[in-house]
Amino acid sequence: MAPEMTTLKGQPLNRTAVDTLMRRRFFYTPTADIYGGVAGFYDFGPPGCALQANIVETWRKHFVLEEDMLEVDSPMITPFPVLKTSGHVERFCDFVAKDSENGEILRADHVVEEVLEARLKGDKEARGQKVEAAAEDGAADKKKKKKVKGKVEAIKLDDAVVQEYTEILAKIDNYDGPGLSELFEKYDIRNPNTGNKFKMPVYEQNLMFDVTIGGARLPAYLRPETAQGQFLNFSKLLEFNQQKMPFASAQIGKSGRNEIAPRSGLLRVREFLMAEIEHYVDPESGKKHTRFHEVEDVKINLLDGKVQLEGKTETTAITIGEGVRTGVIDNETVGYFMARIQLFMLRLGLDPAKIRFREHMENEMAHYARYCVDCELLTSYGWIECVGCADRSAYDLSCHTKATGVPLVVRETRQEPLTITEYVAETTKAKFGPRFKQDGKAVQSAIDQLTEEVKEKLSLELKDNGKITIAVPGVGDGKVELTSDLIKIEQQTRTEHTREFIPNVIEPSFGIGRIFYSLCEQVFWTREGAEERAVLSFPPAIAPTKVLLVPLSSNPDFKPMIAELTKKLRKHHLSSRVDDSGASIGKRYSRNDELGTPFGITVDFQSLKDNTITLRDRDSTDQVRATQDEILEALVKLVHGTETWSQVYERLPKFEGQELE
Incomplete structure (x- = not known):
């Protein structure tokens, strides 16, 4: 059982209070609510859209820009053959x-x-x-x-x-x-x-939604992941990247999964936003990562697969470097992305004690994965998978290459030519076709799949007896005799100047909606006083609105300065809202604490005299007073993370008052 969920301030978390707040303040609401809604679908309101956009923007900066990834955008509707080839038609099930x-x-x-x-x-x-x-x-x-x-x-x-x-x-x-x-x-x-x-x-x-395309009603599905659009464009991406390996592609977009009886709010929905990375590596590189040294000291909480099989859920605090060196983490590239995922979660404001990485056990592994670890976040529903980091090996590119005949491969010039001596099986086409007719393809396929060891053995047998027998499932009794006039198996030497290989893929896949909800629970707390007041302590960069502008009263003399401040904030790309209602300043601040607004500016009669304004911090409710330019400079630094509130509070004049009911 998951540990008891607490708020940011260590209070017992009331899930109903969080959900009520999120719906009342229109972070999200059931889709078609006035018609009774449909389970598993939600609409996002203004603060929800802003919060989601800020999470995505942070993700794009943290991964796409930092890692020089190549971003693509493909349609939600995916033709049937693509998902048939990828294995989703048969195996994407619960x-x-x-x-x-x-x-x-x-x-x-x-x-x-x-x-x-x-x-x-x-x-x-x-x-x-x-x-x-x-x-x-x-x-x-x-x-x-x-x-x-x-x-x-x-x-x-x-x-x-x-x-x-x-x-x-x-x-x-x-x-x-x-x-x-x-x-x-x-x-x-x-x-x-x-x-x-x-x-x-x-x-x-x-779990896939099936749809049809056009008048011909071609079968298709809503994509269950954004990965396939990236794999299908691999050759174009490689060319765009000037044939350089390794590299990564990325896609942010909606996916659909027809979940069975979805519950748990935003944690299990039927349409959701994903952000996925496909990092292509040379399989002969040992999946090393050139920047691994930058993150090897990052510490994570790891739940090992072997521990789970013993019926336990204890995590181990371990550095990424130690995990890779001891083999607990499969390889450097997986370890690198685990560290980057951890740092991303911390950047969003999530509690490190409520983040863990859980290794998949063998039976739960996706059909395309050879290794997988989930980043899970603690919520009132327990530990919830929010990111999957999988080693997909060469599964997808190999499947699509075989199905289409289009080689999704990397070709590179060898630094030194490679001499290869091997046994080659060649058929006499003039006789082979007439002999086997419609079975020719199956027989040729069986020949092509012979191993080097078997071909060596068959070569000697063909030389001594003039004939060999090979297994061909589905043809006759399952065995076919080949005489020396139909096939030759000889040792040949060739020199390769180029190398051709199908890359392996490491895939971090992010569920943005799950991260969204988990974050809201983890930053929720209540301020105690005459009555409990809810607060959402989003980091400034993530908060839906950065600044609340509060005129002391509805006096029209305040409007020009409020308009001026709004314009200046907009110039610095800082979102703001004005609350000039008749409620007290304290209540106006409290209403926006519920929205997670980190800072508040009050304009009062003193402001009209000397152009000074007050700046309030959401979490501490401490205030400073300074000129407009000084406050704006502080806000830019606070939102961009180059200065903390404690530093601002230390250097600007403190202000007492105006936190009135």
Whole structure:
């Protein structure tokens, strides 16, 4: 079970309070809300759009600009053959379970998690109840049952059962279909919404939205990821990069996944914004990274795959360099991006104690991945995957090369020519075609797949016997005889002046919506006073609005200076809002603390006399007073991160007052 979620100030987090705030202040709202909405779809309002745009802008600066990546933009609608070739048509699925009575379909692993976690919570409730009862009447050994909040029933479990449940939850992502079905049967997993049993076994359901194109209604899908558009353009990207390797491409765009019964707000939706990187490397380079030395001291919290298989969830604090040297992290390029992901999360204002990297177990690995680690963020829903960092090897480029006949390869001149001696199998085309007719392609394919060792052995056999036999599935009895007039296998020597290879790909894939929501929870806290007031402590660079302009009153004399300040802030690309309502200054500030606005400027009658204004810090509520130019200079530095509030508060005159109800 995930640790209890707390606010930025260490207070117990109230998820309902966060969600209510986000909807009330129109960060987001259910799509088509006035029609009742549709699960898994959300609209973003003005502060939500601004926050999302700032996260994306920070991502683009942190990765695309810093790493000289080549950005592309491809359509959401992807032709059927592309996703058939990539394996998504057959294998982009989740295991689901169907309610035996009402037919409700739920994601199988999520049901197991929900039911077992509810039982563990009930056990905790029961153990707490037992302690109290023992103090009252000495009934230390008496089992007690009590209904508690929600669907949790307080009932004590055996210690061995608690251990079993904990171990299952630690490795829940590693269960395949039969394994999940066994859990349903063994632990009597029922629909938490109805109490009904599920039909067994669980089965797979594809997550892609299928669509058709044009009058011919050509089959297609909404892309489930932005990666394929990058792979299909690999040759063009390589040419644009002047044939230089390694390099990376990037794409930011919407994707769609037809999630099974989506819940958890923005954390599991059916249309979402992704930001993906495809870093192409030479497989013979050992996946080294030239800038690895810059990040090897970055420390992360790592949850090893082996630890999960032992039924545990303890993380280890480790540097990226140590992880790669010991083999806990697969290679330098994966390690480099893990470090860069960690630094990006910190730049957004996320708590390092609420960031972890979890290595995938073998059974949960995506069909295209040979290694994968997720960056997970702690939320009130538990640890949530927000970034996947996968080694896709040469899977995608190889598949598309084979399907289209277009070589998605790198060709480079060798510094020294390479002499290669190998056995070559050549068929006599004039006789081979007439002999095998429609089976010729299958036979030729079997010949092409012969290994060097097998070809050497067959060469001797052909020389001694004048014929050989090879396996050809689907032709005759599965074996085909080839005589010396149909094939020759001889050792040949050739010199290569160029090298041709299909790159391997390291892919960091970011779910922007999940990062958005996780950030909102982690920066949320309440200011205590006469009444609790919510605050969102976004870093200045990320905040939807940077500055609140507050005239002391509705006196028209303040309007020219407010207009002047707005113009100056706009010139410095600092977003601002004016609140000239009749509410007190304190309430106006409080309303914008809810929006995460980091700074507030107050214009009062003193401002009209000497051109000075006050600048308020959202988190501390401390204020300074100085000239317009001095305050604007401070704001630019604060938002760009070249100066901190404590530095500003130290050098500019302090101001007391105006924080009134």
